Amino acid sequence: MRVLPLAFDSLGTRSMATLVETADIRILIDPGAALGPSRYGLPPHPIEKERLKEHKKKIKEAAKEADVLVITHYHFDHYLRDSPEMYEGKILLLKDPRSWINQSQRNRAQEFLSKIEGRPSRIEIADGREFYFGRTRIKFSQPFPHGMEGTKLGFVLMCLIESGGQKTLFSSDIGGPSYPPTAKWIIREEPELLIIDGPATLFIGWKEPPEILSKANELLLNILNQVRPWKTIIDHHVVRDLEWMEKMEPVIEAAKREGISMETAAEFLGLRPDFLEARRRELYGMKG
Ligand SMILES: [Fe+2]
Numbered sequence: 001m002r003v004l005p006l007a008f009d010s011l012g013t014r015s016m017a018t019l020v021e022t023a024d025i026r027i028l029i030d031p032g033a034a035l036g037p038s039r040y041g042l043p044p045h046p047i048e049k050e051r052l053k054e055h056k057k058k059i060k061e062a063a064k065e066a067d068v069l070v071i072t073h074y075h076f077d078h079y080l081r082d083s084p085e086m087y088e089g090k091i092l093l094l095k096d097p098r099s100w101i102n103q104s105q106r107n108r109a110q111e112f113l114s115k116i117e118g119r120p121s122r123i124e125i126a127d128g129r130e131f132y133f134g135r136t137r138i139k140f141s142q143p144f145p146h147g148m149e150g151t152k153l154g155f156v157l158m159c160l161i162e163s164g165g166q167k168t169l170f171s172s173d174i175g176g177p178s179y180p181p182t183a184k185w186i187i188r189e190e191p192e193l194l195i196i197d198g199p200a201t202l203f204i205g206w207k208e209p210p211e212i213l214s215k216a217n218e219l220l221l222n223i224l225n226q227v228r229p230w231k232t233i234i235d236h237h238v239v240r241d242l243e244w245m246e247k248m249e250p251v252i253e254a255a256k257r258e259g260i261s262m263e264t265a266a267e268f269l270g271l272r273p274d275f276l277e278a279r280r281r282e283l284y285g286m287k288g
Contacts, residue, residue, distance in 0.1 A: 020168060145175070173237065203237075
């Protein structure tokens with residue numbers, strides 16, 4: 001199985017777009033990218049806008065080669081809404097647009113589905129289901145909260161791809177994890193490669209309570225101890241915080257001690273992380 005991160009926060013935009021290639025099929029997970037509309041009271045910098053263009057281009061090119069597109073929820077950093085042609089002839093595995101969904105995502109899903117109407121070759125509601133393509137298995141979780149229990153941000157699906165005796169688990173926006181049943185699902189699936197978003201420490205005191213950090217650290221430690229994935233890609237939410245490594249120190253230290261590789265998507269690709277949004281002040285020539 002080949003796993004290729006296309007656009008991630010450590011590559012400069014809000015995204016988790018990932019292409020997974022197995023012997024049977026090419027799967028593009030969460031084909032979207034976006035920018036933080038306001039950070040430190042500043043709008044996106046031209047460098048970020050340029051990067052967003054590059055990432056969207058990359059995603060559209062990958063979509064051309066993909067057989068299956070997965071959308072784990074309807075936030076704009078997880079699907080492209082203004083490129084209906086991208087979905088032409090594709091198999092779409094989607095988060096249920098009608099149940100376990102908040103109002104804002106319900107509206108977005110409806111709008112999106114009417115825009116792409118007639119284009120995909122097949123559309124399937126993926127919540128809690130399994131799909132086989134040759135010997136490749138794609139398994140979806142039931143909807144889990146986008147962060148801690150009771151969050152207003154809605155629900156997401158996790159996605160597990162199994163092929164050739166290897167499992168890759170894509171957590172989507174579970175906020176860490178920060179809800180114990182989410183961690184339990186990951187532990188039960190025992191992935192070799194775990195792609196996870198980390199807690200949205202940036203949203204503390206606004207969209208998330210302060211406990212999200214300690215909860216995520218505790219649950220991530222459980223996962224590392226029980227699953228011992230060969231590799232963990234940690235990216236997206238948590239790396240919007242420049243102090244993320246200090247905040248997640250117990251987890252990073254445990255991974256080191258246990259010899260479990262833990263890195264950002266950029267590092268996974270052999271690149272230096274480029275946290276453009278977190279460095280926005282600096283991009284504008286202001287003190288970091
Ligand atoms: Fe997201």
